[in-house]
Amino acid sequence: MNWKPDASMKEPIFRQIAKHFESLIIEGKLAPGEPLPAERKFAEELGVNRSTVVSAYAELRATGLVQSVQGSGTRVSERMWGVSARKVPNWRQYTLEASFRPTLPLISKLRSASTDPTKINLARGELSEDLLPRREVQELLHRMNIDDSLGYSHPQGSLRLRETLCDHLRKANGIYTDPEHILITSGSQQALHLITQCLLAPGDAIGLEGPSYAYSLPLFSSAGLRLFRIPVDDDGLDPISVKELYQKHMIKMVFVNPTYQNPTGTTLSLSRRKQLLEICEELRIPIVEDGAYSEIRLDKSEAPSNALVTLHGNSDLVIYVGSLSKTAAPGLRIGWVIAPSAVIRRMADAKEQMDFGMNTVVQELANLYLRTGWRDHLQRLTRELTKRRNSMLMSLQSNAEELCVWNKPLGGYHIWCRLKHIISDAELLDACIQNGVIVTLGIVYGLSMDSYV
Incomplete structure (x- = not known):
């Protein structure tokens, strides 16, 4: 040295x-x-x-x-979330630089490898080109009336789209709401960004499932938040841990992906959903519920437990986030937030300052798509995803039974594999790339080498 x-x-x-x-x-x-x-x-x-x-x-x-x-x-x-800030007064700089930067070289290598068309990419969590609704969207573009779709949008988004979403969410998820409680966003990631910027402050502590895709999102770090892991097992997150985190770290918000969770594919059981709601109501901790995968049911399985936002009489407890990225196409960049009126107004004001509102043409396209083509496309999508999941499970059974264990997801996109033997993340990624396959590592989801079987 x-x-x-x-x-x-x-x-x-x-x-x-x-x-x-x-x-x-x-x-x-x-x-x-x-x-x-x-x-x-x-x-x-x-x-x-x-x-x-x-x-x-x-x-x-x-x-x-x-x-x-x-x-x-x-x-x-090995694990860098929830670290002490006693020596660093600038929380925004601290969480951005100290907590997550060590994983960036691996993520950078993963993204670089993902651009190689010769590699089998199992890391992106995105629909393949042949599953996107190209024909339906092309037909809708020819049918669109754009007479009133080229001006600035309402700060909360197109009223027509918000009205359509109310009908869509009621039929698909049993969620009853009205247009005044909906904000249209540029995908669910912008929704999460607005939540962190409008409702939280640098230094605030939040609870996240561990593992969770949220650990890979830089928006939490750039907001200066302290991230604390809520353990996850086959029935979803452990609600008791939420109370323990509150007592120890005074967490101010819980982020949860309760149905076909990314990346584990687990679904939070009904009893735990109710327990989580009771605990958060008692402690007055708001919940952010990500419903991105809730409609992607494989094997024609029964609908999972009701969304958290529908299970609680106090509608002010849960903020619900959804999007069309997983059930239609990520390129549409259409997401939404359901929240109390005061929250929606605050976030709409911030969003207008950022971008003067959503693309009006795309909002009208999404409105027509939800009204006419979404359900048929979803049925085709879930049939095809079921076949591909089954094919992947057979391949794992044939080739990887001695190396790892895995779940059989009933919905969503993800199969969560846990290695039986310890190997460093860098070695694992290099070995996968050399063999022509790209996967997302556990460290990206907030786990380290103590998470092996």
């Missing part, structure tokens, strides 16, 4: 050492699990007392960037 601390600086040597390693971790040059130099040897290399290095490593441990295990030395932390 060529780096040396600068004795002429006013900043203490131990703090220079801590900042040096912090930079290496943030930039991904030291990956999760990688060891730091042994204290005594490193002190000799730098020409400082061992106590100076000990103090530097202690500072890094206090921020959660490293962890020390007797007999194994000091290593970069």
